[in-house]
Amino acid sequence: MEKIESVQNARLKQWLKLENKKGRQQQQAYLLDGWHLVKEALRAGIKLKVLLLTADFRYTAEFTALTDPAIETIQISTAVAKHLSGTATPQGIFAIAELPSESLAIPTQVHGAWLLLDSVQDPGNIGTMVRTADAAGFSGVVFGQQTADLFQPKVVRAMQGSQFHIHLFKGDLTEWITKFKQQQITVWGTEVSPQAKNYRSIKPQSDLALIMGNEGNGINQQLLSLTDQNLYIPILGQAESLNVAVAAGILMFYLFQAD
């Protein structure tokens, strides 16, 4: 097995560039850090370009069953692992995965529940919302054009592999809203306003689109005017607002009910 022990190694330097959008675009790849993410990628049949393991990585039956021996596998030193990882104590397994195509066209038919993100900025919030949408049984997440890059390390860490389970699209939210309306799917905005409706007054549905907005400024006014109805979560205490990922979780688990 090839070994990389120096943090000066040329290939390692290329992989470190995957931390930045430019590097990910040029190499059409992104980094998976830890067994959970690598496992989810393998289970989903995602093409891994390279697998990186430290000498003390423990091979399990599950690892052997899932891993194609044809994947290039490189042993790395602990120093190299620490260099690559965003965490203080890396698990000693990484993979370089192919970057999925970003600009998917709107499907002809959309159904089920969809989460639309308008200008959400914090990578942890974005990743957590993708994970929660997956857990809530949503069909997909659509990222408006101002939303932060989806394959940056902090988003990938927070998604916990959910990018392999549900459809992720990048696109113009106005066009997506038009599509949902054409198919008689209710579009819910979220807004702190007297015109908005308490989410608890809504009956759960099996087809819906829910829009969440920017941490500080909420959803763009023009998009809010296109929704069927805007919702709010009543605050019973003295907090001014909820974290956007928590609010999205409360709404997704409340609003969606599978057929």
Next chain:
Amino acid sequence: MEKIESVQNARLKQWLKLENKKGRQQQQAYLLDGWHLVKEALRAGIKLKVLLLTADFRYTAEFTALTDPAIETIQISTAVAKHLSGTATPQGIFAIAELPSESLAIPTQVHGAWLLLDSVQDPGNIGTMVRTADAAGFSGVVFGQQTADLFQPKVVRAMQGSQFHIHLFKGDLTEWITKFKQQQITVWGTEVSPQAKNYRSIKPQSDLALIMGNEGNGINQQLLSLTDQNLYIPILGQAESLNVAVAAGILMFYLFQAD
């Protein structure tokens, strides 16, 4: 007004030590970064030891109305502000606040809804849960002895000032559970297990205690055996689990209903 322009300033060096638990304990103080947190502290009547402002901080009527001229106020340079702040673009206002007493005794009477945290590790999750408990109208949050320090910068940022709105206790969760039981308040655990109950089958209550556990390992088995009932959130998609702060948000907003 006194000015601090050098990052070598001796007082600044003391304040930088507030990033660590030892520094906070020795100085019995912690740092508030940004107008929102300073405002919440002032509104709550919290004693501020020092107020730090950059030259371009814009004095508003609200600032003037809330700020006691007797508070020591120091002008700091932009370089000093960047040094102090955990954010890339600090707002140019900080305060050094008194550290609240940590080990409060269990009140004689407890009522309302309470969140208990057992060994939660991530500071962002801890802070977000305090903020959400505040928003959901909970009476207090109890931190088990293994939970990370409450006044570290990342927790403070995520709490968004909710530490000034609801009661925060550090204590032995077993003793707290005993107290709730003595007062006939239902204690709900959270667990991924066939013995656990779907949270949606529970009727909302005006008095309750909800325990959330460690991100990887959940709640300690001994505590789980002391609850009245353990709950789970059904996962409809392929995600293995929910982020603990999102799960806490879903449960708090579902379970608690004010009288």
